[in-house]
Amino acid sequence: MSRTAFATRFKQTAGRPPLTYLNELCMKLADQALRTGTDSISKIAAASGYGSVSAFSTAFKRATGLAPRTARSHRTGHTAPAAPTAMDTAQPW
Secondary structure (H helix, E strand, O other): OOHHHHHHHHHHHHOOOHHHHHHHHHHHHHHHHHHHOOOOHHHHHHHOOOOOHHHHHHHHHHHHOOOHHHHHHHHHOOOOOOOOOHHHHOOOO
């Protein structure tokens, strides 16, 4: 199967292109790790495939509307919950 055929079929099935789906999944997993885990932001950034915390923070904020540090603080209840983001309202995978 060609890459074009795969991308077309994937989009028909999942409702989004493969790289968009992969990025959303990666950010959703990173968000979960930030809110429930104890790993540092730099470790989560590296596990998510980012070479720097800065690049990860920019991508995370673009995807979720929150900085990684803010997402982590929501776990401890120090701040009010965030308004729903595009990730929260997207179709489930």
